[in-house]
Amino acid sequence: MLNVSNSPLSQEQAELFNRLIETLSEFQKIWLSGYLAGSAQLQGTLLQSSQAGAAGPEQGREVTILYGSQSGNSKGIAKKAGKLLEEKGFQVKVSSMHEFKLNQLKKVQTLLIVVSTHGEGDPPDQAVLFHEFLHSKRAPKLDGLQYSVLALGDSSYEFFCQTGKEMDLKLEELGATRMYPRVDCDVDFDESAEEWINGVLGILQQSNQANNARLVIAPQASLAFSPAESSFSRTNPFAAEVLENINLNGRGSEKETRHLELSLEGSGITYEPGDSLGIYPNNDPELVERLLDQLRWDPETLVTVNKQGDVRTFRDALTSYYEITVLTKPLIEKAAQWLSYDGLYSLLAAGHEGQLKAYIEGRDLLDFVRDYGPWGNSPQEFVSLLRRIPARLYSIASSLSAHPETVHLTIGAVRYEAHGRKRKGVCSTLVAERVQPGDRLSVFVQPNENFKLPKDPNASIIMIGPGTGVAPFRAFLQEREEQGAAGKSWLFFGNPHFMTDFLYQTEWTRWLKEGVLTRMDVAFSRDTKQKVYVQHRMLERSRELYEWLQEGAAVYICGDEKCMARDVHHTLIEIVEKEGGMSRDQAEKYVAELQQQQRCQRDVY
Numbered sequence: 116m117l118n119v120s121n122s123p124l125s126q127e128q129a130e131l132f133n134r135l136i137e138t139l140s141e142f143q144k145i146w147l148s149g150y151l152a153g154s155a156q157l158q159g160t161l162l163q164s165s166q167a168g169a170a171g172p173e174q175g176r177e178v179t180i181l182y183g184s185q186s187g188n189s190k191g192i193a194k195k196a197g198k199l200l201e202e203k204g205f206q207v208k209v210s211s212m213h214e215f216k217l218n219q220l221k222k223v224q225t226l227l228i229v230v231s232t233h234g235e236g237d238p239p240d241q242a243v244l245f246h247e248f249l250h251s252k253r254a255p256k257l258d259g260l261q262y263s264v265l266a267l268g269d270s271s272y273e274f275f276c277q278t279g280k281e282m283d284l285k286l287e288e289l290g291a292t293r294m295y296p297r298v299d300c301d302v303d304f305d306e307s308a309e310e311w312i313n314g315v316l317g318i319l320q321q322s323n324q325a326n327n328a329r330l331v332i333a334p335q336a337s338l339a340f341s342p343a344e345s346s347f348s349r350t351n352p353f354a355a356e357v358l359e360n361i362n363l364n365g366r367g368s369e370k371e372t373r374h375l376e377l378s379l380e381g382s383g384i385t386y387e388p389g390d391s392l393g394i395y396p397n398n399d400p401e402l403v404e405r406l407l408d409q410l411r412w413d414p415e416t417l418v419t420v421n422k423q424g425d426v427r428t429f430r431d432a433l434t435s436y437y438e439i440t441v442l443t444k445p446l447i448e449k450a451a452q453w454l455s456y457d458g459l460y461s462l463l464a465a466g467h468e469g470q471l472k473a474y475i476e477g478r479d480l481l482d483f484v485r486d487y488g489p490w491g492n493s494p495q496e497f498v499s500l501l502r503r504i505p506a507r508l509y510s511i512a513s514s515l516s517a518h519p520e521t522v523h524l525t526i527g528a529v530r531y532e533a534h535g536r537k538r539k540g541v542c543s544t545l546v547a548e549r550v551q552p553g554d555r556l557s558v559f560v561q562p563n564e565n566f567k568l569p570k571d572p573n574a575s576i577i578m579i580g581p582g583t584g585v586a587p588f589r590a591f592l593q594e595r596e597e598q599g600a601a602g603k604s605w606l607f608f609g610n611p612h613f614m615t616d617f618l619y620q621t622e623w624t625r626w627l628k629e630g631v632l633t634r635m636d637v638a639f640s641r642d643t644k645q646k647v648y649v650q651h652r653m654l655e656r657s658r659e660l661y662e663w664l665q666e667g668a669a670v671y672i673c674g675d676e677k678c679m680a681r682d683v684h685h686t687l688i689e690i691v692e693k694e695g696g697m698s699r700d701q702a703e704k705y706v707a708e709l710q711q712q713q714r715c716q717r718d719v720y
Contacts, residue, residue, distance in 0.1 A: 183242025236274025584674025
């Protein structure tokens with residue numbers, strides 16, 4: 116508290132100052148101190164500024180921002196953070212982790228990391244080498260480094276934000292100083308990301324005052340997309356009309372795969388082959404009604420759903436705003452605090468991680484409501500436990516050059532049974548059961564720089580995509596056809612049955628005939644006594660496949676990460692080891708080099 120006797124302020128000014136300080140957050144105090152310092156120093160440097168003249172304004176400290184992105188969110192945040200810092204006078208270098216020269220890390224003084232976690236706690240492809248470097252004996256001491264980490268993840272996964280957590284701790288172990296606490300973001304990351312960048316900005320501006328008087332403090336920045344960049348985005352989706360919705364599987368198939376065509380007319384939305392389309396779905400009305408019946412609150416009760424004060428009925432909030440089909444550890448932790456229920460505390464107790472994981476697996480909010488409670492008298496308190504329903508991302512199955520103002524998707528309907536109840540995929544069964552031509556879906560394009568055709572149309576490509584993983588390769592070939600590309604192309608495709616599950620068969624056949632597709636190998640796993648998958652076909656063609664690699668071909672893998680993608684990756688290493696006459700370590704380094712050169716790219720989920 117300010118003492119008037121040892122300050123130049125009057126008694127009234129000191130009292131006002133003390134009352135103000137008591138109401139300020141830590142960040143607001145940082146901002147205020149920086150603002151006052153900057154204002155005072157600015158008055159004393161106007162003459163110096165005018166004398167500098169043509170030399171231009173003095174630059175602030177240098178900041179390096181590294182991102183590791185799988186779907187593009189980390190890159191988007193890093194780019195916007197870099198732009199904001201440049202506007203405040205800092206010298207900024209923004210780079211993906213796989214392009215950053217690792218031997219330069221020891222020279223960096225201020226480092227910001229934006230990184231996602233992929234699958235079961237794995238770093239995204241872009242971040243693999245950087246992550247390995249940090250955890251290797253080659254990692255340097257970083258005593259002179261200041262850093263902060265923004266971690267992106269999905270709390271429905273066990274290892275939420277794991278890559279960001281590991282990098283944060285490792286940098287500290289290497290001697291670096293954490294200048295701002297790590298922020299862990301869930302799928303709805305906008306507010307958390309803004310909190311992080313404004314916190315970092317406040318720290319940087321405060322420390323920069325002594326060195327650069329011209330760096331004037333500005334109000335808190337926003338990471339939101341500006342209209343000039345994109346009128347439609349993840350935070351402002353486009354209502355796209357459904358033009359076609361067709362089942363690609365034949366009669367008698369155990370699968371249901373929908374081919375969806377959407378109109379982008381009038382939106383100005385563009386995309387490239389390899390990008391994804393996000394859809395914001397509504398929950399199954401039947402599941403919503405069962406949940407409402409269990410809770411026994413008036414479904415027409417109004418609830419506030421966000422910080423902007425938007426109000427909806429309880430039924431509408433559960434239908435179109437909140438996630439109700441997935442349980443997460445954060446949800447259960449918040450519920451335990453609210454309910455003070457011993458059974459929940461036991462589930463969350465240290466050493467019971469396996470028990471918690473087993474409970475969460477395959478259950479939804481209806482199960483949770485039935486198993487625990489009672490749930491009090493307030494729908495508003497109840498929805499405060501929930502997170503916003505995340506968009507579902509699907510690999511785009513069309514080329515904009517071939518289909519202007521239109522986008523195609525290939526979506527497999529997810530249905531299964533668990534814990535005595537039938538379950539449905541939120542978006543996939545929305546499309547399969549309730550969406551008709553003429554309806555509209557809220558969509559946005561998610562760029563994916565990590566899954567792009569070679570810039571040289573003469574380069575050869577090898578595409579491996581069983582099931583719906585074939586979607587982006589349909590886009591690839593449409594694009595190559597439009598380009599008149601001369602490069603060779605090879606597709607590996609698999610599904611259970613030839614007669615009912617050969618997706619887009621007529622198109623592949625036509626492209627083979629016309630030379631757009633050079634060769635195709637298929638694996639229909641249930642048509643033979645012994646199950647045959649795409650990796651088996653790869654091994655059968657191992658010599659030719661290795662020759663294509665040696666000639667410079669790029670490999671693309673799309674589909675399930677847990678099984679198919681890992682099996683294909685190991686098969687690729689096995690082929691290189693066998694046909695290249697290499698040791699296992701040499702073959703692994705060969706494939707890692709392909710990834711570093713962006714000649715081995717994955718779009719996996």
